Amino acid sequence: MTTEPIIEMRNIEKHFGPVIALNGVSFDIRPGECHCLLGDNGAGKSTFIKTMAGVHKPTGGEILFGGQAMHFDSPRDAMEAGIATVYQDLAMIPLMSVTRNFWMGREPVRKVGPFKFLDFKTANDVTMSEMRKMGINLRSPQQAVGTLSGGERQTVAIARAVHFGAKVLILDEPTSALGVRQTANVLSTIDRVRKTGIGIVFITHNVRHAMAVGDRFTVLNRGKTLGTAARGEITPEALQDLMAGGQEMAALEGSLGGTV
Amino acid sequence: MSKTDATVDERIKETSKLRKALIRPELGAIVGTIAVFAFFIIFAGNSGMFNAQGVLNWSTVSAQFMIIAVGACMLMIAGEFDLSVGSMIGFAGMSIAIISVTLGWPIWVAILLTFALCIAIGALNGIIVVRTGLPSFIVTLAFLFILRGFTIFFPQLIERRTIIGGISEAAEGDWLAPLFGGKVGGGFFIWLGDLGVIEVFSRGTRAGQPVVDGIPMLIIWALGLVAIAHIILTRTQFGNWIFAAGGDAQAARYVGVPVNRVKIQMFMFTAFCACVFATCQVIEFGSAGADRGLLKEFEAIIAVVIGGALLTGGYGSVIGAALGALIFGVVQQGLFFAGVESSLFRVFLGVILLFAVILNTYIRRIITGER
Numbered sequence: 001m002t003t004e005p006i007i008e009m010r011n012i013e014k015h016f017g018p019v020i021a022l023n024g025v026s027f028d029i030r031p032g033e034c035h036c037l038l039g040d041n042g043a044g045k046s047t048f049i050k051t052m053a054g055v056h057k058p059t060g061g062e063i064l065f066g067g068q069a070m071h072f073d074s075p076r077d078a079m080e081a082g083i084a085t086v087y088q089d090l091a092m093i094p095l096m097s098v099t100r101n102f103w104m105g106r107e108p109v110r111k112v113g114p115f116k117f118l119d120f121k122t123a124n125d126v127t128m129s130e131m132r133k134m135g136i137n138l139r140s141p142q143q144a145v146g147t148l149s150g151g152e153r154q155t156v157a158i159a160r161a162v163h164f165g166a167k168v169l170i171l172d173e174p175t176s177a178l179g180v181r182q183t184a185n186v187l188s189t190i191d192r193v194r195k196t197g198i199g200i201v202f203i204t205h206n207v208r209h210a211m212a213v214g215d216r217f218t219v220l221n222r223g224k225t226l227g228t229a230a231r232g233e234i235t236p237e238a239l240q241d242l243m244a245g246g247q248e249m250a251a252l253e254g255s256l257g258g259t260v
Numbered sequence: 261m262s263k264t265d266a267t268v269d270e271r272i273k274e275t276s277k278l279r280k281a282l283i284r285p286e287l288g289a290i291v292g293t294i295a296v297f298a299f300f301i302i303f304a305g306n307s308g309m310f311n312a313q314g315v316l317n318w319s320t321v322s323a324q325f326m327i328i329a330v331g332a333c334m335l336m337i338a339g340e341f342d343l344s345v346g347s348m349i350g351f352a353g354m355s356i357a358i359i360s361v362t363l364g365w366p367i368w369v370a371i372l373l374t375f376a377l378c379i380a381i382g383a384l385n386g387i388i389v390v391r392t393g394l395p396s397f398i399v400t401l402a403f404l405f406i407l408r409g410f411t412i413f414f415p416q417l418i419e420r421r422t423i424i425g426g427i428s429e430a431a432e433g434d435w436l437a438p439l440f441g442g443k444v445g446g447g448f449f450i451w452l453g454d455l456g457v458i459e460v461f462s463r464g465t466r467a468g469q470p471v472v473d474g475i476p477m478l479i480i481w482a483l484g485l486v487a488i489a490h491i492i493l494t495r496t497q498f499g500n501w502i503f504a505a506g507g508d509a510q511a512a513r514y515v516g517v518p519v520n521r522v523k524i525q526m527f528m529f530t531a532f533c534a535c536v537f538a539t540c541q542v543i544e545f546g547s548a549g550a551d552r553g554l555l556k557e558f559e560a561i562i563a564v565v566i567g568g569a570l571l572t573g574g575y576g577s578v579i580g581a582a583l584g585a586l587i588f589g590v591v592q593q594g595l596f597f598a599g600v601e602s603s604l605f606r607v608f609l610g611v612i613l614l615f616a617v618i619l620n621t622y623i624r625r626i627i628t629g630e631r
Binding site: 107 | 516
């Protein structure tokens with residue numbers, strides 16, 4: 001690969017008191033690729049992406065952002081650097097309108113004398129057009145997010161991240177609670193976003209969803225990276241076995257082509 | 261919605277206008293207000309409830325409810341409660357009395373110090389809630405007792421009584437006190453009296469003067485607070501943060517909303533509103549009593565809930581809360597005008613609260629599409 005990684009995480013360790021959640025995880029993400037992070041429950045996926053998103057500070061290891069060492073003190077820092085995270089359940093507030101959700105935390109303001117008011121016209125127009133780009137036609141930008149389907153909510157969150165100039169988009173199990181049709185929609189949204197040059201970190205434990213859009217696959221198990229494979233270098237069955245806990249490690253090391 | 265659009269989901273029915281109107285938070289309060297006015301126009305129309313004095317009477321009572329309801333409403337939308345509002349009213353009044361009467365300091369100093377003290381206590385409430393993660397119900401319940409206890413203890417310790425008078429004398433000629441206890445529009449009412457639109461006194465020392473000599477500052481405060489709070493909530497970035505903090509604090513934090521700061525500021529605002537109420541009250545009455553503000557926290561919460569706010573936060577309306585307060589004031593005074601036993605007011609409160617909560621739950625289901 002010729003392109004430089006946007007973020008490179010080297011040997012990340014994270015300890016919570018006596019619990020070692022991450023024990024040396026390495027991972028990188030390049031522009032325009034979808035890098036799938038797979039792992040069973042408890043493998044450390046969530047801890048890892050929260051470290052990347054600035055929620056947790058790593059106990060050890062380094063984070064390189066555009067080749068420079070970075071320290072994120074808060075999710076806000078990471079966000080400003082261009083790392084956007086879409087959390088599975090916590091992406092949206094159902095009682096609030098799509099527009100209010102879309103702009104939450106970064107509302108556009110219009111000055112009237114010394115006072116600043118929300119610029120609803122801009123906010124609504126941008127929300128509608130960004131959602132249309134993602135293939136969703138809203139009835140009204142004032143519609144409460146609660147009336148949207150799970151897939152549409154994920155899409156609003158993704159559209160929001162893209163609009164605010166994300167370079168890296170971390171999706172935390174975006175498809176795990178969705179039906180077949182909605183999953184397909186979210187996967188095609190991922191594909192669309194990837195083509196704009198944004199690097200996508202796609203967390204899932206569903207190998208089929210990963211295979212559908214992934215360019216590279218990294219498997220986490222018990223706080224460690226088991227390995228990274230590019231598309232075409234690994235079969236879904238092999239990935240599945242890796243996630244399951246390495247009972248067939250010997251066979252897998254071969255199939256991963258020595259990248260372990 | 262055009263039928264040719266391929267991306268439109270054919271399973272979503274076009275929402276009717278009625279249904280759209282239904283999901284406005286204020287709806288219940290608007291219907292309630294109309295119903296309450298209709299009721300009293302029919303049953304107490306001739307009792308003097310709707311002449312100038314009568315209107316001023318229930319407007320003043322409604323304005324009292326409104327001031328504390330605005331604070332409670334903003335706080336509830338931000339996802340928290342304050343049960344210490346009633347005690348705060350007693351505490352603030354007593355604080356003004358002790359500083360101005362007992363210590364003999366100018367009343368403007370007393371008012372400003374009391375505001376600072378109350379807002380600081382509000383901040384403390386907020387900081388404890390966000391730092392410990394305890395429900396605000398428990399934290400502010402503790403302050404309900406702490407503040408009430410001090411409100412009874414200090415005047416007894418210092419003055420050996422639980423009511424401190426003499427505030428009217430202390431407020432004489434003060435520059436700040438009229439902002440809370442004064443009246444505006446006197447000239448306008450004299451003009452109305454001259455025109456014969458409102459009645460004038462026919463006897464006594466005030467013969468010829470209109471029966472209503474101005475709008476109390478209390479009402480101006482209430483309307484001002486409602487207007488400002490409504491604009492902040494619906495039209496500003498900070499308002500969006502208030503909704504977000506109460507709707508889902510974690511989701512809001514993930515996109516960079518300073519949830520803790522917003523919540524603490526709402527606790528401070530609630531304390532500010534309680535302090536406005538208390539200041540208007542002590543200056544009007546000329547005294548502070550240790551039992552002032554009893555049960556006000558619950559009345560504020562009921563007004564807010566009638567106004568369509570959800571107890572779980574993230575949804576509500578200041579206008580709704582103000583209408584809830586208006587319903588309160590009109591019913592409380594209306595029962596008096598209609599000659600009904602006033603204890604029935606409490607029965608009414610309970611019943612209307614129940615109806616409001618049931619209606620709100622239904623509305624929430626419509627919005628979020630839950631079944």
